[in-house]
Amino acid sequence: MRRPAWRGGKAEPVRLLWTGGWDSSFRLLDVVVVQQRPVQPYHVPLRRGFAALEIAAMARIRERLAERFPEAAGLLLDLRLLEPPEREGGVLHERYLALRKLSHPRVPGGQLYWLAATAEAHGLTDLELGLHAERGAPWYDLLRRNVERQDGSFRLSAGCAIPELELFRPFLLPLLDLSKAHMEERARQGGFADLLELSWFCYTPDRRGRPCGLCPPCRGTMAQGLGRRIPAFNRLRSRLVFPVLTLLRKLRARTRAILRSRAAGAAERDP
Numbered sequence: 001m002r003r004p005a006w007r008g009g010k011a012e013p014v015r016l017l018w019t020g021g022w023d024s025s026f027r028l029l030d031v032v033v034v035q036q037r038p039v040q041p042y043h044v045p046l047r048r049g050f051a052a053l054e055i056a057a058m059a060r061i062r063e064r065l066a067e068r069f070p071e072a073a074g075l076l077l078d079l080r081l082l083e084p085p086e087r088e089g090g091v092l093h094e095r096y097l098a099l100r101k102l103s104h105p106r107v108p109g110g111q112l113y114w115l116a117a118t119a120e121a122h123g124l125t126d127l128e129l130g131l132h133a134e135r136g137a138p139w140y141d142l143l144r145r146n147v148e149r150q151d152g153s154f155r156l157s158a159g160c161a162i163p164e165l166e167l168f169r170p171f172l173l174p175l176l177d178l179s180k181a182h183m184e185e186r187a188r189q190g191g192f193a194d195l196l197e198l199s200w201f202c203y204t205p206d207r208r209g210r211p212c213g214l215c216p217p218c219r220g221t222m223a224q225g226l227g228r229r230i231p232a233f234n235r236l237r238s239r240l241v242f243p244v245l246t247l248l249r250k251l252r253a254r255t256r257a258i259l260r261s262r263a264a265g266a267a268e269r270d271p
Helices: 022-034 050-068 089-101 109-122 138-144 163-168 180-190 217-225 232-269
Strands: 014-017 040-045 147-150 152-158
Touching: 014 022, 022 040, 022 050, 022 180, 040 050, 089 109, 089 138, 089 163, 109 163, 138 163, 152 163, 217 232
Parallel strands: 014 040
Antiparallel strands: 147 152
């Protein structure tokens, strides 16, 4: 059953961090098209070279929304840009580093720290974050055990005693139990699957402006069953090249560790 349409600002807008990517775009479209509630989108331009692609994806989605669902388009308010802090540091950064140590090898991305720091800098709370299910990730399992439901969403439990999880304190997490495949099915049911295809996710597109298949968002997209969004050649390249890159990183890390150990040993022998 659909909720009543927003009339004259009677409903409080959903405050959503929108990246132009699959997860946050799904949430935005589900709210304005299916639930018929207003959305106040916020955007944090974390990757300067990547920000233009995100903004372009948002513009495409907004334009198609106006064509397909004119009434829903009226529920999407103007985008508000939030500048992140100039430097990393402080208690939040220490908590992020500690969370990474707890979550090895599938650690949360650095954007988590910057989004939390930006929310803190601007005094914002109850921001919806498009964080989806990450099965097999230690940090996700830890978070999932320390959240409580709130109005159909999730938020960090008031009694959570794990300092590292305070990074999630400013956020509501409406997609915490959903995978990308689940979102795709719900988008089909809601009639806006074609709009969701306009979202963007790749950090380093190829020369033709297509998803590269190698960056973390591309690999995550393939792992979540949406590999069709990446050209076949780039998917093949990922399968062939990424294992080699992973091996080289491991060898580089091992070499650095050996060199540090030798340097420490030499320093002890020759004070």
